[in-house]
Amino acid sequence: MTLGLINANPIVHAKKERVARCEDPHCDFVRDIRDPEHPYSLEQLSVLSEESITVDDKLGRILITFTPTIQHCSMATVIGLCLRVKLQECFPPHYKVDIKVSPGSHADEEAVNKQLNDKERVAAALENPNLRQLVDECLYSNEL
Amino acid sequence: MDFDDEGSNFELKEIQTLSGHTDRVWSLAWNPATGTDDAQPVIASCSGDKTVRIWERSALTRSWDCKAVLEETHTRTVRSCTWSPSGKLLATASFDATTAIWENVGGDFQCVSTLEGHENEVKSVSWNASESLLATCSRDKTVWIWEVMPGNEFECASVLQGHTQDVKMIKWHPTMDILFSCSYDNTIKVWAEDDTGDWHCIQTIVSGHSSTVWAISFNAGGDKMVTCSDDLTLKVWEADIEGMRSGNNQVLWKHLSTLSGYHDRTIFSVHWSREGIIASGAADDAIRFFVESKDSVVDGPSYRLLLKKEKAHDMDVNVVQWSPGENRVMASASDDGTIKIWELATSSN
Numbered sequence A: 001m002t003l004g005l006i007n008a009n010p011i012v013h014a015k016k017e018r019v020a021r022c023e024d025p026h027c028d029f030v031r032d033i034r035d036p037e038h039p040y041s042l043e044q045l046s047v048l049s050e051e052s053i054t055v056d057d058k059l060g061r062i063l064i065t066f067t068p069t070i071q072h073c074s075m076a077t078v079i080g081l082c083l084r085v086k087l088q089e090c091f092p093p094h095y096k097v098d099i100k101v102s103p104g105s106h107a108d109e110e111a112v113n114k115q116l117n118d119k120e121r122v123a124a125a126l127e128n129p130n131l132r133q134l135v136d137e138c139l140y141s142n143e144l
Numbered sequence B: 001m002d003f004d005d006e007g008s009n010f011e012l013k014e015i016q017t018l019s020g021h022t023d024r025v026w027s028l029a030w031n032p033a034t035g036t037d038d039a040q041p042v043i044a045s046c047s048g049d050k051t052v053r054i055w056e057r058s059a060l061t062r063s064w065d066c067k068a069v070l071e072e073t074h075t076r077t078v079r080s081c082t083w084s085p086s087g088k089l090l091a092t093a094s095f096d097a098t099t100a101i102w103e104n105v106g107g108d109f110q111c112v113s114t115l116e117g118h119e120n121e122v123k124s125v126s127w128n129a130s131e132s133l134l135a136t137c138s139r140d141k142t143v144w145i146w147e148v149m150p151g152n153e154f155e156c157a158s159v160l161q162g163h164t165q166d167v168k169m170i171k172w173h174p175t176m177d178i179l180f181s182c183s184y185d186n187t188i189k190v191w192a193e194d195d196t197g198d199w200h201c202i203q204t205i206v207s208g209h210s211s212t213v214w215a216i217s218f219n220a221g222g223d224k225m226v227t228c229s230d231d232l233t234l235k236v237w238e239a240d241i242e243g244m245r246s247g248n249n250q251v252l253w254k255h256l257s258t259l260s261g262y263h264d265r266t267i268f269s270v271h272w273s274r275e276g277i278i279a280s281g282a283a284d285d286a287i288r289f290f291v292e293s294k295d296s297v298v299d300g301p302s303y304r305l306l307l308k309k310e311k312a313h314d315m316d317v318n319v320v321q322w323s324p325g326e327n328r329v330m331a332s333a334s335d336d337g338t339i340k341i342w343e344l345a346t347s348s349n
Helices: A026-032 A076-090 A109-116 A119-126 A129-143 B241-245
Strands: A053-056 A061-066 A096-101 B010-018 B025-030 B042-047 B052-057 B064-070 B078-083 B089-094 B099-105 B108-115 B122-127 B133-138 B143-149 B153-160 B167-172 B179-183 B188-193 B199-205 B213-218 B224-229 B234-238 B254-259 B267-272 B278-282 B287-293 B302-309 B317-322 B329-334 B339-346
Touching: A026 A076, A061 A076, A076 A096, A076 A109, A076 A119, A076 A129, A096 A109, A119 A129, B010 B064, B010 B287, B010 B302, B025 B329, B042 B078, B042 B089, B064 B108, B078 B122, B089 B122, B108 B153, B133 B167, B143 B179, B153 B199, B167 B213, B179 B213, B224 B267, B254 B302, B278 B317
Parallel strands: A061 A096, B025 B078, B025 B317, B122 B167, B213 B267, B267 B317
Antiparallel strands: A053 A061, B010 B339, B025 B042, B042 B052, B052 B064, B078 B089, B089 B099, B099 B108, B122 B133, B133 B143, B143 B153, B167 B179, B179 B188, B188 B199, B213 B224, B224 B234, B234 B254, B267 B278, B278 B287, B287 B302, B317 B329, B329 B339
């Protein structure tokens, strides 16, 4: 893919003590998704935090916001895809998921958000074997 | 048709649910040659499961059955399908970057041609009224026009560039050889052929929708069209049809009306019935119906909501299509993997 890492020296935080925020234990698993470029989780890199996931069980809607480590992060769409795939696994299929970068955290915020929430583009991307492999590595490498 | 006078209680009755696809159903098309006294209605549907299914309603039981599964051809999601006006051929557009042409040979559907050329996912395919041209569009930002030659041969006549993003849908005007495209770039483009046989863009509607335009549909007369978008609105446009008929390529489509405040999630599909009822399918699992309102005080017609069917499906509604044969019969398809046949009925007061 790319020749060098986009963000070679990320700031790494210690894992927070987990407080069960919602009854569904699956909510916590999202934070363990591995960053596409580093062997750290999205939570450790402050890409996701407790406040960034909102679940409305009545309407069946989920809003997740994440903060890419740097303003021009081109991995933002990959992170967004990973989040979507993980959430699809954790929640019943009728839940609607909206994924956004946190306001002001990315130079192409609108463009990234648009792509992440275009269901046709997401479906086509996940049919791309290379992209699918990268997503799977981010999601499952911790289990190896 | 004046819907304000009819018994004001409309309901959408579910006739049947067609199951079989093993992934989301992206689109469907009624065979235009069926649904008459002689020929039972036929629907083609296409899915993320890479197959196309042909469904037919039994004359005896009035129940829909799956007659054929067209598989082992497309290697990725089949995104769109459409019958030729005569009903003899079926075109299917796929994320595998090809468009397949199928013919019903004695009850067996065979792939008689494969159109290649797009660089990536083909999103939509459309036949013109005389069946002499086929158009396809893709995430590669281009629209291709193909000439239909004898013996199921297809020749690329033009590659139209202009959209700056993914082209979501293309649709030929119902009577004239004018092509319309809508895109992720938020615009709608109108394409026509000039005297030298070259195709080019004669109009770009830029200040219309503020997000991806997903679909286009024309009214029966062909002088109006409705578009739907990720910006949560439907927009109605009109043009001088007589001017268009006399070959004037300078005729422009003008904004007539915007229907906003009715949808709170992306509208994926819109279809205008022969009678004038606009149906929409959206990401909130609902199907809505709109008609022209005679109560408008502003100049020009406005539209009102006739009925909202919540939870029409368990997941996003990807397509709504009125039956070409029977009055007020409609089909819809969803991420939930099903197709539903409906009848828009009035409950007598």
